[in-house]
Amino acid sequence: MDKLKGKGKEAVGKLTGDRRKESEGKADQVKGRAKDAVDEAGDRAKGVKDSLRSDDDR
Template sequence: MDKLKGKGKEAVGKLTGDRRKESEGKADQAKATAKDKVDEVGDRAKGVTDSLRNDDK
């Protein structure tokens, strides 16, 4: 959702010549990508933890 919002801001900025809005859109997209990566790492860590717990049984 955040990526889509960022793309919209960037597009509006390009259409209107508003470099600040365009930059905000790019920043929103980068923030969303970083958030996705952090979530992905967390999911992988949980999977490793779960598999280690199952090996102990």
């Protein structure tokens, strides 16, 4: 969601010449990518944990 919001802000900033809004948009996009990376790492960790469990534990 942050990435989409950031793209919108960046586009508005470019259209209006508002460098601050453009920078905010870029920052929101970075924040969105960071959140995605954290979520992906959590999913991978869960997958590893699940793969290490024995069939008796499931």
